[in-house]
Amino acid sequence: MSDNNIFTPQARKIWDQIPKGSRLKIQNTVWCSQCRKAVTIKIDSASIVAGDLLLQGTCAICQGKVARLVEKE
Numbered sequence: 212m213s214d215n216n217i218f219t220p221q222a223r224k225i226w227d228q229i230p231k232g233s234r235l236k237i238q239n240t241v242w243c244s245q246c247r248k249a250v251t252i253k254i255d256s257a258s259i260v261a262g263d264l265l266l267q268g269t270c271a272i273c274q275g276k277v278a279r280l281v282e283k284e
């Protein structure tokens with residue numbers, strides 16, 4: 212994944228602090244309201260919103276818009 216221009220520097224920093232296994236789990240369990248199930252997100256952008264990491268992208272199945280907020284621990 213060539214995601215260096217997808218993540219803002221701050222989002223990249225936070226994302227890199229998450230263990231790889233957890234990152235995969237986050238990416239592979241994003242709720243899609245069209246598929247009505249957990250799907251894999253194709254990340255289009257990642258930024259910090261109110262201190263939390265917001266992943267925005269498309270559903271790997273239906274190509275619909277999905278988003279996942281990763282809250283600070």
Ligand SMILES: [Zn+2]
Pocket residue numbers: 243244245246247250270271272273274275
């Ligand atoms: Zn979908």
